[in-house]
Amino acid sequence: MKIGIVGPADRAMAWESHLRPHKSVSEVIITSKLKDIGNVDACLLLDDSDKRLAHLLEAVKQGYHCFLVSPLPTDRQKIQKIYHAAEESNVLLQFSHWPTLAPASKWMSKKVAKPSLIQIIREINHSEFYDSDHDFSHYWINELAFCMRWINGAVHHIDLKTVSFSGDHLYMLHLFLRFNSGATANIYINAASTEYNHHRVAADKNYMLDCNVREQKVRLAEQKNNQKRLYVNRQTFDASKSAELASMEFLKSIQLNRATIYNGYHLVELTKTIEKVKKRLART
Incomplete structure (x- = not known):
């Protein structure tokens, strides 16, 4: 070629x-x-x-x-x-869409093809946020795109709560999504934090995954022989390979x-959901 x-x-x-x-x-x-x-x-x-x-x-x-x-x-x-x-x-x-294309994400999606639950916590140091070229929407849209691509279904229900003061500046958002499949996703963004924290947790009936996004470290936990104890497999990935x-x-x-x-269909579906979220934001 x-x-x-x-x-x-x-x-x-x-x-x-x-x-x-x-x-x-x-x-x-x-x-x-x-x-x-x-x-x-x-x-x-x-x-x-x-x-x-x-x-x-x-x-x-x-x-x-x-x-x-x-x-x-x-x-x-x-x-x-x-x-x-x-x-x-x-x-x-x-x-x-780099969150989807990251090595850790690709490995996670192979272990859990269709998660029933995703929870994302992204806390950003406020000084870094203030100096960044990105506005607040950049962060929640990226995480929304990640959840929709991995669960790979239509969003059935949206609920959200925000924290803002004077003007249109958002500093915190909690976004809850329910998909047609019954899967759910929680996205929490905090741009007023003192420390940086970015974790993604996902699970299905067999595995639970916990990803430290900045370090590209993943913990995979599974139960064996119906024991209470979880067996953990740890993996580390190189983000520069994305x-x-x-x-x-x-x-x-x-x-x-x-x-x-990550193709045109995924992006079209994302933009439809972004419009729905923005309509909800306009009413808050």
Whole structure:
């Protein structure tokens, strides 16, 4: 396969290093503009700009399988347009939702394919939050996307509670989700904490998983022979491998003509739920 990478040269070269080792890749073309990419089978768009969805739609219309490496877009109308265009053109889409693509997350999803419960606690040091380029919604949307992708079902019920003071600034959110399957997810975000804490817990009938997200450490607990004691297996993963694994997933999907790990359908469903959550937030 010939793969094109569209984006800044320094970032493109880093992604090229992830693609080159794959036997299926015969050539990698790097360019700053989509129009100069030439005849390729697929392309990586390294695009953080406000026009990234317009660039993605253009690439889809040209028939390229696309991996958009960017902050997760949430414009529902534009995403639906791209999704339908990709479906009509038989083009694969992959989006860089890093919580889903992280090595620890991938291992967890293999152990527990469909969790019946997810609980997420994310506490952010307030000074770090204040200095960050991300607004509060960035944090809960990322965790919402993670829960929806893993449980892989429609949200049936939403309940939430927030803490805010004057103005529109949120500092704390507790979001409860119930899915059509009966699975539930709790998301707690606190942007006024003194210390950083980011844990994801998930369970089904056989296993309980506890992930320290920053350290990419996972505890898997299981019961044996109906004993009270739980047996624990500990795993540690390298977060720096996320981009390499994401590129491998994209190439495998093209080779096998299967849906990508985080695709247009997942993003469309996410944006529908984001709109529902935002309507609830507007009433609080």
